[in-house]
Amino acid sequence: MSDPTHLSLAEARDALASKQLSAVELARAHIDAISKSRALNCFITETPEVALAQAQESDARIARGDARPLEGLPLGIKDLYCSKGVRTTAGSRILDDFTPTYESTVSANLLRDGAAMLGKLNLDEFAMGSSNETSAFGPVVSPWRRAADPDAKIVPGGSSGGSSSAVAARLCLGATATDTGGSIRQPAAFTGTVGVKPTYGRCSRWGIVAFASSLDQAGPITRTVRDAAIMLRSMAGHDPKDTTSVDAPVPDYEAAVGASVKGRRIGVPKEYRIDGMSAEIAALWDKGAAWLKDAGAEIVEISLPHTRYALPTYYIIAPAEASSNLARYDGVRYGCREQGRDVSEMYEKTRAAGFGPEVRRRIMIGTYVLSAGYYDAYYVRAQKVRSLIKRDFDEAFASGVDAVLTPATPSTAFAQGEKGSADPVEMYLNDVFTVTVNMAGLPGVAVPGGLAANGLPLGLQLIGKAFDEETLFSLAAAIERAAPKIELPQPWWREG
C-alpha cells in the first residue's frame, strides 16, 4: 500500500480487516509522518512506543479473528484528556509534569474498542482560545496556506488546534477534541475537516480537564463524516462517574451516513446574517442550502431572536464556571508550586506563574461576575438570557424544523498574531455562530464547504435536536457529497 496515512479512518479499518495492511505498518506510517512534521507543533507529547505496542496487540487480535470496532486505528488525543501514565498538560505550565493515575472515560472507550494512541495534541491553554496561540507549548500551525501569501503561518483554530491540524495534515486518522463555545467546530472549519460537538451529556466528561462544566462536551475531528460517525459511536455512552452523562443507548451513527435527507426541513436563521458578513460567507451559506435542497430537503427561514446575545452571555457564564473549576490549581495537590511567606502568598505566586494571560483574564472576569454585589446583575441575568436562547431553538424545532444550517465561522482562518492582540473581544467573535449551540446543549457539526478565494477552507454548520446526531450525520454527508473536493497544499511542512 502506497501511503496508508492517505486512507480515511473507514478505509484503514477495511484495509486492516482484509489484511491488505497491518496495524503495525499503519502505526509506523503515522509515527514517521509525525516525526517529520514537527514544524506544525501539533503534539505536546508523542507516544510512539504506546501506539506500536497497541498495534502489535491489534495485529494479534485480527489474526485470531477477534477484532474490536476500532482495531488498530491510530488516533491523536487532545491534551485535555487525562491519559494514565502519560503526562497531561491542558496546554498550561501550571500542571507541570502532571501524570494522571487514571484514564478519561472517553479515551478509555476508544482504547477499549481497539484504537491506538499516537500522542497528546496541543491546544489553547485550558481550552481557552480560538487560534491555539494561548498554549504554553507554542502555537500550532495549519497545513493550509494563503495562495497569495504562502509564508504567513495560518492558525488551525482553537481550542482544538492540535487536533484539527494533525487530522488535516494526515498525522492521525482522527482525533479527540472538546467544545465549550466552538472549540471543535471552528478548528474543523478552519482546516477543512469534520468536527462534531455532540449533545450535552452524550459523552462523559470524566477525566477531561474541566473548563466550563455546563458547556463542555467531547467529540471527534476527522477527515470525513463517516469517520466522525465511527469515532463518536465509540466515544459516547453512559458513565456513572459523570452525573450529567445520559443513560441512553448509543445508535449506530455510521448507518445514518448516506441515509436519505428527502423531506427534511432545514431552518435558515435570519439573525445569523450578521452585519458585515462577507459576501463569500453569505454565498457559501446559500450554496449549502442549495446542496441540501438538491438532495431533497426543504429550506425554510426561521427566527432565533436572541442570537446576538449568545456570545456576551457566554463571556459571563464560561468565565464564571472556569473561575470555580480552576480554583483547584493551588500548588498543593499537583502541578508547579512557587514559594511564599504564607499559604495565601504561595497560592497567588503559583497561580500568577502557572497561568497564561488569557486564563488569568478569564478567571478574573469570572471572579468578578460571581462576587458579592455583581452576581445578580451579571451571572443570574446571563443564566436568564441563556434560557431565552434555548427557548428560541425549542420553538424552531417545535415548528417542524429537523435541523438548522448556518456558516461555521465568520471568516476563513487568519495568520498568527493577526487577531486579539489589542482587544481580547476581537478573538472572541470567532465563535459567534457556534456558541449558541453550547448555550442550548444541542449537537452541532462543522463540515467543509469548499475553498475561499484566498485558498483557505470554509465550513458549514448544522445544528440538530437534542440526541438527534443521526440526522446531522445524514445531512452533513449530503453536504460532503455535493461540496467541491478540497486538496491540501503540497506537504511543505515535512522534513526529509
Place this chain on the structure above:
Amino acid sequence: MSVDSATVRRIAHLSRIAIEDSEVERLRGELNAILAFVETLSEVDVDGVEPLTSALPMQMKKRADVVTDGGIADEILANAPLREDHYFVVPKVIE
C-alpha cells in the same frame, strides 16, 4: 459598569493571582473591554424568565450511599509538589 484600579487589585486577590503594579492598567483596560461587550445583556427583557440551571432536562441520578472508591492514597499523592508520608505539605497555616 467598569472597574477601577482598586477593583482590579481586589479581583486579583479574590482570584488568588498575584499581579504587579505595572500590570494593573493593562488589566483594567482588558477587563473593561470584556465588561463593555457583555453590557448589551442589560437591554434584554428577562422579566419572568427562570435562570437556566441545566442545558437539558435531567433527573439527578442517585445511588446507594456506600463507599465505592478509596484506599489509593499513594495515587492521590503521586503528583503532589511536596508530600510527607500520606500528607500534602503546605506553608504553616496556623500561627
